[in-house]
Amino acid sequence: MTVISIPADSLFGLDNLPYGVFSTPDAGPRVGVRVGDSVVDLAKMLGDAAFAQPTLNAFMAQGRPRWVEVRAQITDLVVGDVPDAAVHSVDDVTMHLPIAVADYVDFYASENHATNLGRLFRPDAEPLMPNWKHLPVGYHGRSSTVVVSGTDIVRPSGQRKAPTDAAPTFGPSLRLDIEAEMGFIVGVGSPMGSSISPDEFADHCFGAVILNDWSARDIQAWEYVPLGPNLGKSFATSISPWVVPLQALDAARVATPVQDPTPLPYLQGEQDWGLDIDLAVEWNGDVVSRPPYAGMYWSPSQMLAHTTANGAAASTGDLFGSGTISGPEKDQRGAFIELTWSGAEPVEVAGEQRTFIQDGDEIAISATAPGHAGARIGFGEVRARILPAGS
Ligand SMILES: O=C(O)/C=C/C(=O)CC(=O)CC(=O)O
Numbered sequence: 001m002t003v004i005s006i007p008a009d010s011l012f013g014l015d016n017l018p019y020g021v022f023s024t025p026d027a028g029p030r031v032g033v034r035v036g037d038s039v040v041d042l043a044k045m046l047g048d049a050a051f052a053q054p055t056l057n058a059f060m061a062q063g064r065p066r067w068v069e070v071r072a073q074i075t076d077l078v079v080g081d082v083p084d085a086a087v088h089s090v091d092d093v094t095m096h097l098p099i100a101v102a103d104y105v106d107f108y109a110s111e112n113h114a115t116n117l118g119r120l121f122r123p124d125a126e127p128l129m130p131n132w133k134h135l136p137v138g139y140h141g142r143s144s145t146v147v148v149s150g151t152d153i154v155r156p157s158g159q160r161k162a163p164t165d166a167a168p169t170f171g172p173s174l175r176l177d178i179e180a181e182m183g184f185i186v187g188v189g190s191p192m193g194s195s196i197s198p199d200e201f202a203d204h205c206f207g208a209v210i211l212n213d214w215s216a217r218d219i220q221a222w223e224y225v226p227l228g229p230n231l232g233k234s235f236a237t238s239i240s241p242w243v244v245p246l247q248a249l250d251a252a253r254v255a256t257p258v259q260d261p262t263p264l265p266y267l268q269g270e271q272d273w274g275l276d277i278d279l280a281v282e283w284n285g286d287v288v289s290r291p292p293y294a295g296m297y298w299s300p301s302q303m304l305a306h307t308t309a310n311g312a313a314a315s316t317g318d319l320f321g322s323g324t325i326s327g328p329e330k331d332q333r334g335a336f337i338e339l340t341w342s343g344a345e346p347v348e349v350a351g352e353q354r355t356f357i358q359d360g361d362e363i364a365i366s367a368t369a370p371g372h373a374g375a376r377i378g379f380g381e382v383r384a385r386i387l388p389a390g391s
Pocket residue numbers: 106107108109110113117118121179181213215224229322323324
Protein backbone atom coordinates (compact mmCIF):
# COMPACT_ATOMS: atom_id res chain seq x y z
CA MET A 1 0.00 0.00 0.00
CA THR A 2 1.12 3.57 -0.68
CA VAL A 3 0.41 6.78 1.20
CA ILE A 4 0.34 9.64 -1.31
CA SER A 5 2.16 12.72 -0.08
CA ILE A 6 0.94 16.06 -1.37
CA PRO A 7 3.54 18.86 -1.29
CA ALA A 8 2.21 21.80 0.77
CA ASP A 9 2.33 24.24 -2.17
CA SER A 10 0.98 21.75 -4.73
CA LEU A 11 -1.43 23.05 -7.36
CA PHE A 12 -2.87 19.52 -7.39
CA GLY A 13 -4.08 19.16 -3.81
CA LEU A 14 -7.42 17.73 -2.68
CA ASP A 15 -9.17 20.94 -3.82
CA ASN A 16 -8.38 20.10 -7.41
CA LEU A 17 -8.43 16.37 -8.31
CA PRO A 18 -8.42 16.73 -12.10
CA TYR A 19 -9.14 13.72 -14.32
CA GLY A 20 -7.05 12.59 -17.25
CA VAL A 21 -6.22 9.61 -19.44
CA PHE A 22 -2.79 8.08 -18.97
CA SER A 23 -0.80 5.04 -20.02
CA THR A 24 2.22 3.29 -18.56
CA PRO A 25 4.77 1.07 -20.34
CA ASP A 26 2.83 -2.02 -19.20
CA ALA A 27 -0.77 -0.90 -19.77
CA GLY A 28 -2.76 1.21 -22.23
CA PRO A 29 -4.79 4.39 -21.84
CA ARG A 30 -7.16 4.52 -18.86
CA VAL A 31 -8.63 7.13 -16.54
CA GLY A 32 -6.63 8.55 -13.66
CA VAL A 33 -6.93 11.35 -11.14
CA ARG A 34 -3.99 13.59 -10.30
CA VAL A 35 -3.09 13.95 -6.62
CA GLY A 36 0.06 15.97 -5.94
CA ASP A 37 2.75 14.48 -8.19
CA SER A 38 0.95 11.14 -8.42
CA VAL A 39 -1.59 9.71 -10.82
CA VAL A 40 -4.10 7.27 -9.32
CA ASP A 41 -5.58 4.57 -11.57
CA LEU A 42 -9.31 4.92 -10.87
CA ALA A 43 -10.42 1.57 -12.25
CA LYS A 44 -7.96 -0.07 -9.84
CA MET A 45 -8.96 2.08 -6.88
CA LEU A 46 -12.73 2.24 -7.37
CA GLY A 47 -13.49 -0.82 -9.48
CA ASP A 48 -15.83 0.94 -11.95
CA ALA A 49 -15.23 -0.26 -15.53
CA ALA A 50 -16.03 3.26 -16.81
CA PHE A 51 -12.52 4.18 -15.70
CA ALA A 52 -10.87 1.37 -17.66
CA GLN A 53 -11.83 3.21 -20.88
CA PRO A 54 -9.36 5.21 -23.01
CA THR A 55 -11.46 8.40 -22.63
CA LEU A 56 -13.46 10.13 -19.89
CA ASN A 57 -16.68 9.93 -21.91
CA ALA A 58 -18.24 6.91 -20.15
CA PHE A 59 -17.66 8.47 -16.72
CA MET A 60 -18.81 11.91 -17.87
CA ALA A 61 -22.05 10.40 -19.24
CA GLN A 62 -22.91 9.03 -15.77
CA GLY A 63 -23.98 12.54 -14.73
CA ARG A 64 -23.47 15.01 -11.95
CA PRO A 65 -24.68 12.93 -8.95
CA ARG A 66 -22.05 10.34 -9.91
CA TRP A 67 -19.36 13.04 -10.45
CA VAL A 68 -20.05 14.32 -6.92
CA GLU A 69 -20.00 10.80 -5.48
CA VAL A 70 -16.70 9.84 -7.16
CA ARG A 71 -15.01 13.06 -6.06
CA ALA A 72 -16.07 12.39 -2.47
CA GLN A 73 -14.83 8.79 -2.69
CA ILE A 74 -11.47 9.92 -4.08
CA THR A 75 -11.14 12.56 -1.36
CA ASP A 76 -11.71 9.90 1.32
CA LEU A 77 -9.54 7.19 -0.20
CA VAL A 78 -6.42 9.07 -1.26
CA VAL A 79 -5.69 10.27 2.27
CA GLY A 80 -5.35 6.64 3.39
CA ASP A 81 -3.52 3.68 1.91
CA VAL A 82 -3.90 3.27 -1.83
CA PRO A 83 -2.97 -0.06 -3.48
CA ASP A 84 0.57 0.20 -4.89
CA ALA A 85 -0.56 -0.95 -8.31
CA ALA A 86 -2.94 2.03 -8.55
CA VAL A 87 -0.31 4.75 -7.95
CA HIS A 88 2.12 6.14 -10.54
CA SER A 89 4.43 9.11 -10.56
CA VAL A 90 3.38 11.80 -13.09
CA ASP A 91 6.91 11.48 -14.49
CA ASP A 92 6.32 7.82 -15.41
CA VAL A 93 3.08 8.18 -17.34
CA THR A 94 2.15 9.35 -20.84
CA MET A 95 -0.91 11.58 -21.01
CA HIS A 96 -3.47 11.21 -23.81
CA LEU A 97 -6.36 13.23 -25.22
CA PRO A 98 -8.74 12.99 -22.24
CA ILE A 99 -12.03 12.93 -24.16
CA ALA A 100 -13.45 11.69 -27.41
CA VAL A 101 -14.36 15.10 -28.79
CA ALA A 102 -17.92 15.20 -30.13
CA ASP A 103 -18.69 18.68 -31.51
CA TYR A 104 -16.29 21.57 -31.13
CA VAL A 105 -17.49 25.18 -31.07
CA ASP A 106 -15.26 28.17 -30.48
CA PHE A 107 -16.57 31.48 -29.12
CA TYR A 108 -15.34 35.05 -29.18
CA ALA A 109 -16.20 36.13 -25.62
CA SER A 110 -13.49 38.67 -24.71
CA GLU A 111 -14.49 42.24 -25.43
CA ASN A 112 -10.85 43.35 -25.45
CA HIS A 113 -9.88 40.64 -27.93
CA ALA A 114 -12.90 41.17 -30.18
CA THR A 115 -12.25 44.92 -30.25
CA ASN A 116 -8.57 44.46 -31.06
CA LEU A 117 -9.24 41.89 -33.81
CA GLY A 118 -12.01 44.04 -35.25
CA ARG A 119 -9.54 46.94 -35.53
CA LEU A 120 -6.91 44.70 -37.16
CA PHE A 121 -9.16 42.77 -39.56
CA ARG A 122 -11.71 45.53 -40.33
CA PRO A 123 -9.93 48.86 -39.84
CA ASP A 124 -12.67 50.82 -41.62
CA ALA A 125 -15.60 49.44 -39.61
CA GLU A 126 -16.81 49.60 -36.01
CA PRO A 127 -14.58 47.11 -34.15
CA LEU A 128 -17.52 45.29 -32.51
CA MET A 129 -20.28 44.05 -34.83
CA PRO A 130 -23.82 45.11 -33.75
CA ASN A 131 -24.64 41.53 -32.61
CA TRP A 132 -21.61 41.17 -30.30
CA LYS A 133 -23.21 42.40 -27.06
CA HIS A 134 -26.45 40.54 -27.76
CA LEU A 135 -25.15 37.02 -28.21
CA PRO A 136 -21.97 35.03 -27.70
CA VAL A 137 -20.64 34.88 -31.26
CA GLY A 138 -19.08 31.53 -32.19
CA TYR A 139 -18.29 29.17 -35.05
CA HIS A 140 -18.11 25.40 -35.43
CA GLY A 141 -14.55 24.06 -35.47
CA ARG A 142 -13.06 20.71 -36.37
CA SER A 143 -13.25 18.14 -33.57
CA SER A 144 -11.01 15.58 -35.32
CA THR A 145 -7.97 17.87 -35.12
CA VAL A 146 -8.21 18.53 -31.38
CA VAL A 147 -4.96 17.13 -29.94
CA VAL A 148 -3.43 16.80 -26.50
CA SER A 149 -0.58 18.90 -25.13
CA GLY A 150 2.82 17.64 -26.31
CA THR A 151 1.62 16.87 -29.84
CA ASP A 152 3.81 18.65 -32.41
CA ILE A 153 1.93 21.02 -34.71
CA VAL A 154 2.90 21.09 -38.38
CA ARG A 155 2.77 24.56 -39.92
CA PRO A 156 -0.33 24.62 -42.13
CA SER A 157 -0.29 25.53 -45.79
CA GLY A 158 -3.16 27.30 -47.46
CA GLN A 159 -4.36 29.98 -49.76
CA ARG A 160 -3.55 33.53 -48.80
CA LYS A 161 -3.63 36.93 -50.45
CA ALA A 162 -2.39 40.14 -48.89
CA PRO A 163 -4.39 43.24 -49.95
CA THR A 164 -1.41 44.33 -52.08
CA ASP A 165 -1.03 40.95 -53.85
CA ALA A 166 -2.52 40.70 -57.35
CA ALA A 167 -3.70 37.12 -56.88
CA PRO A 168 -3.80 34.46 -54.15
CA THR A 169 -0.99 31.93 -53.75
CA PHE A 170 -0.78 28.58 -51.92
CA GLY A 171 1.97 27.89 -49.42
CA PRO A 172 3.02 27.63 -45.77
CA SER A 173 1.35 30.15 -43.49
CA LEU A 174 3.64 33.11 -42.75
CA ARG A 175 1.47 34.40 -39.93
CA LEU A 176 1.04 31.44 -37.59
CA ASP A 177 -0.46 32.45 -34.24
CA ILE A 178 -1.90 31.13 -30.99
CA GLU A 179 -5.13 31.88 -29.15
CA ALA A 180 -5.00 31.38 -25.37
CA GLU A 181 -8.42 30.11 -24.30
CA MET A 182 -10.20 27.92 -21.78
CA GLY A 183 -12.11 24.90 -23.10
CA PHE A 184 -15.31 23.61 -21.45
CA ILE A 185 -16.39 19.99 -21.76
CA VAL A 186 -19.98 18.75 -21.84
CA GLY A 187 -20.49 15.67 -19.67
CA VAL A 188 -24.23 15.25 -20.09
CA GLY A 189 -25.80 16.52 -23.28
CA SER A 190 -29.35 17.45 -24.21
CA PRO A 191 -31.56 15.89 -26.89
CA MET A 192 -32.27 17.64 -30.18
CA GLY A 193 -35.32 19.85 -29.72
CA SER A 194 -34.46 20.87 -26.16
CA SER A 195 -32.18 23.51 -24.70
CA ILE A 196 -30.02 24.11 -21.60
CA SER A 197 -30.59 27.25 -19.52
CA PRO A 198 -27.63 29.10 -17.98
CA ASP A 199 -28.56 27.90 -14.48
CA GLU A 200 -28.50 24.26 -15.62
CA PHE A 201 -24.83 24.63 -16.56
CA ALA A 202 -23.41 22.56 -13.68
CA ASP A 203 -25.66 19.58 -14.54
CA HIS A 204 -24.14 19.47 -18.01
CA CYS A 205 -20.59 20.83 -17.92
CA PHE A 206 -18.11 18.31 -16.53
CA GLY A 207 -15.02 20.49 -16.35
CA ALA A 208 -12.46 22.71 -18.01
CA VAL A 209 -9.08 22.55 -19.77
CA ILE A 210 -6.66 25.08 -21.26
CA LEU A 211 -7.08 25.37 -25.02
CA ASN A 212 -4.83 26.78 -27.74
CA ASP A 213 -6.75 27.58 -30.92
CA TRP A 214 -3.84 27.69 -33.40
CA SER A 215 -4.65 30.27 -36.06
CA ALA A 216 -3.04 30.98 -39.45
CA ARG A 217 -3.83 34.68 -39.76
CA ASP A 218 -2.94 35.02 -43.47
CA ILE A 219 -5.16 32.06 -44.45
CA GLN A 220 -7.91 33.31 -42.12
CA ALA A 221 -7.87 36.92 -43.35
CA TRP A 222 -8.38 35.87 -46.99
CA GLU A 223 -10.93 33.07 -46.48
CA TYR A 224 -13.23 34.28 -43.71
CA VAL A 225 -15.61 36.66 -45.50
CA PRO A 226 -18.57 36.15 -45.05
CA LEU A 227 -18.78 32.76 -43.31
CA GLY A 228 -16.02 33.01 -40.72
CA PRO A 229 -12.92 30.98 -39.86
CA ASN A 230 -12.42 27.66 -41.65
CA LEU A 231 -9.01 26.30 -42.78
CA GLY A 232 -7.21 29.11 -40.97
CA LYS A 233 -8.10 27.33 -37.73
CA SER A 234 -9.16 23.76 -38.52
CA PHE A 235 -5.63 22.32 -38.82
CA ALA A 236 -5.11 21.96 -35.05
CA THR A 237 -6.44 22.86 -31.62
CA SER A 238 -4.45 21.77 -28.55
CA ILE A 239 -5.86 21.08 -25.09
CA SER A 240 -4.24 20.36 -21.71
CA PRO A 241 -4.48 16.75 -20.51
CA TRP A 242 -6.02 17.34 -17.06
CA VAL A 243 -9.74 18.13 -16.92
CA VAL A 244 -10.39 20.24 -13.82
CA PRO A 245 -13.88 19.32 -12.57
CA LEU A 246 -16.37 22.16 -12.39
CA GLN A 247 -16.76 21.39 -8.66
CA ALA A 248 -13.10 22.33 -8.13
CA LEU A 249 -13.81 25.80 -9.53
CA ASP A 250 -16.32 26.84 -6.82
CA ALA A 251 -13.91 29.32 -5.24
CA ALA A 252 -13.06 30.77 -8.67
CA ARG A 253 -16.62 31.76 -9.59
CA VAL A 254 -17.15 35.49 -10.11
CA ALA A 255 -19.72 37.70 -11.82
CA THR A 256 -19.10 38.55 -15.46
CA PRO A 257 -18.61 42.26 -16.23
CA VAL A 258 -21.91 44.16 -16.35
CA GLN A 259 -23.69 43.14 -19.55
CA ASP A 260 -25.24 46.19 -21.16
CA PRO A 261 -27.61 45.87 -22.98
CA THR A 262 -29.24 43.24 -20.77
CA PRO A 263 -29.15 39.95 -22.69
CA LEU A 264 -32.40 38.31 -23.78
CA PRO A 265 -34.06 36.09 -21.12
CA TYR A 266 -32.68 32.80 -22.51
CA LEU A 267 -29.15 34.10 -21.76
CA GLN A 268 -29.97 35.26 -18.21
CA GLY A 269 -29.25 33.19 -15.09
CA GLU A 270 -29.08 33.65 -11.34
CA GLN A 271 -25.73 31.91 -11.01
CA ASP A 272 -22.35 33.53 -11.58
CA TRP A 273 -20.23 31.56 -14.01
CA GLY A 274 -17.49 34.05 -14.65
CA LEU A 275 -14.24 32.42 -13.51
CA ASP A 276 -11.19 33.97 -11.88
CA ILE A 277 -8.59 31.97 -13.82
CA ASP A 278 -5.13 33.43 -14.49
CA LEU A 279 -3.31 32.25 -17.60
CA ALA A 280 0.34 32.65 -18.63
CA VAL A 281 1.64 32.34 -22.20
CA GLU A 282 5.23 31.17 -22.59
CA TRP A 283 7.05 31.55 -25.91
CA ASN A 284 10.36 29.65 -26.08
CA GLY A 285 10.54 29.79 -22.30
CA ASP A 286 9.71 33.50 -21.84
CA VAL A 287 6.36 34.55 -20.38
CA VAL A 288 5.06 37.10 -22.91
CA SER A 289 1.49 37.51 -21.68
CA ARG A 290 -0.77 36.91 -18.66
CA PRO A 291 -4.40 36.83 -19.86
CA PRO A 292 -7.04 37.10 -17.10
CA TYR A 293 -10.18 34.99 -17.66
CA ALA A 294 -12.16 36.94 -15.04
CA GLY A 295 -12.87 39.83 -17.43
CA MET A 296 -14.55 37.69 -20.12
CA TYR A 297 -17.81 39.32 -21.21
CA TRP A 298 -19.77 36.12 -21.89
CA SER A 299 -19.76 33.24 -19.37
CA PRO A 300 -19.45 29.57 -20.32
CA SER A 301 -23.01 29.00 -19.01
CA GLN A 302 -24.26 31.55 -21.54
CA MET A 303 -22.23 29.92 -24.32
CA LEU A 304 -23.81 26.51 -23.64
CA ALA A 305 -27.28 28.06 -23.37
CA HIS A 306 -26.75 29.85 -26.66
CA THR A 307 -25.43 26.72 -28.40
CA THR A 308 -28.62 24.80 -27.55
CA ALA A 309 -31.12 27.69 -27.76
CA ASN A 310 -32.25 26.65 -31.24
CA GLY A 311 -32.83 23.04 -30.20
CA ALA A 312 -29.45 21.78 -31.38
CA ALA A 313 -28.42 18.69 -29.45
CA ALA A 314 -25.50 18.70 -27.04
CA SER A 315 -23.48 15.52 -26.51
CA THR A 316 -21.08 13.95 -24.06
CA GLY A 317 -17.64 15.08 -25.21
CA ASP A 318 -18.73 18.36 -26.77
CA LEU A 319 -15.98 20.93 -26.39
CA PHE A 320 -16.48 24.65 -26.50
CA GLY A 321 -13.71 27.20 -26.44
CA SER A 322 -14.15 30.50 -24.61
CA GLY A 323 -12.53 32.49 -27.35
CA THR A 324 -9.18 34.20 -27.00
CA ILE A 325 -8.68 35.63 -23.53
CA SER A 326 -7.33 39.18 -23.64
CA GLY A 327 -7.34 41.74 -20.86
CA PRO A 328 -7.16 45.52 -21.25
CA GLU A 329 -3.37 45.70 -20.89
CA LYS A 330 -0.94 44.94 -23.68
CA ASP A 331 0.78 42.19 -21.69
CA GLN A 332 -2.62 40.53 -21.15
CA ARG A 333 -3.28 39.80 -24.82
CA GLY A 334 -3.90 36.15 -25.65
CA ALA A 335 -2.88 36.16 -29.33
CA PHE A 336 0.35 37.29 -30.97
CA ILE A 337 -1.50 39.22 -33.68
CA GLU A 338 -2.73 41.48 -30.88
CA LEU A 339 0.45 41.42 -28.82
CA THR A 340 2.55 42.54 -31.82
CA TRP A 341 -0.25 44.58 -33.42
CA SER A 342 -0.26 42.48 -36.59
CA GLY A 343 3.54 42.32 -36.64
CA ALA A 344 4.11 46.10 -36.42
CA GLU A 345 5.33 45.96 -32.80
CA PRO A 346 7.66 42.96 -32.32
CA VAL A 347 8.13 41.54 -28.82
CA GLU A 348 11.36 40.27 -27.33
CA VAL A 349 11.35 36.49 -27.02
CA ALA A 350 14.43 34.77 -25.58
CA GLY A 351 16.63 37.63 -26.78
CA GLU A 352 15.14 37.87 -30.30
CA GLN A 353 12.57 40.25 -31.80
CA ARG A 354 9.50 38.24 -32.80
CA THR A 355 6.14 38.78 -34.46
CA PHE A 356 4.53 35.49 -35.56
CA ILE A 357 5.59 31.90 -34.77
CA GLN A 358 8.72 30.43 -36.41
CA ASP A 359 9.46 26.75 -37.05
CA GLY A 360 10.93 25.11 -33.95
CA ASP A 361 9.23 27.56 -31.56
CA GLU A 362 7.61 26.08 -28.49
CA ILE A 363 4.50 27.59 -26.93
CA ALA A 364 3.13 26.69 -23.49
CA ILE A 365 0.00 28.08 -21.86
CA SER A 366 -0.56 27.42 -18.15
CA ALA A 367 -3.39 28.43 -15.81
CA THR A 368 -4.24 28.56 -12.12
CA ALA A 369 -7.32 29.51 -10.12
CA PRO A 370 -8.23 30.06 -6.46
CA GLY A 371 -8.97 26.86 -4.55
CA HIS A 372 -10.31 26.77 -1.02
CA ALA A 373 -8.74 28.45 2.03
CA GLY A 374 -6.35 30.65 0.06
CA ALA A 375 -4.69 27.79 -1.82
CA ARG A 376 -4.47 27.70 -5.60
CA ILE A 377 -5.31 24.95 -8.01
CA GLY A 378 -3.61 24.32 -11.35
CA PHE A 379 -4.77 23.31 -14.80
CA GLY A 380 -1.24 22.26 -15.76
CA GLU A 381 -0.31 23.39 -19.24
CA VAL A 382 -0.90 22.97 -22.95
CA ARG A 383 2.44 22.87 -24.75
CA ALA A 384 3.48 22.25 -28.36
CA ARG A 385 6.35 22.73 -30.77
CA ILE A 386 5.90 23.92 -34.35
CA LEU A 387 7.34 21.76 -37.13
CA PRO A 388 8.00 23.04 -40.67
CA ALA A 389 5.23 22.78 -43.27
CA GLY A 390 5.06 19.33 -44.86
CA SER A 391 6.79 17.55 -41.93
O1 LIG B 1 -12.78 39.04 -35.84
C1 LIG B 1 -12.39 38.18 -36.62
O2 LIG B 1 -12.63 38.23 -37.83
C2 LIG B 1 -11.61 37.02 -36.16
C3 LIG B 1 -11.53 36.66 -34.87
C4 LIG B 1 -10.74 35.53 -34.44
O3 LIG B 1 -9.88 34.97 -35.11
C5 LIG B 1 -10.94 35.09 -33.05
C6 LIG B 1 -11.53 33.73 -32.87
O4 LIG B 1 -11.16 32.65 -33.33
C7 LIG B 1 -12.48 33.69 -31.78
C8 LIG B 1 -11.74 33.85 -30.51
O5 LIG B 1 -10.91 32.99 -30.19
O6 LIG B 1 -11.96 34.82 -29.76
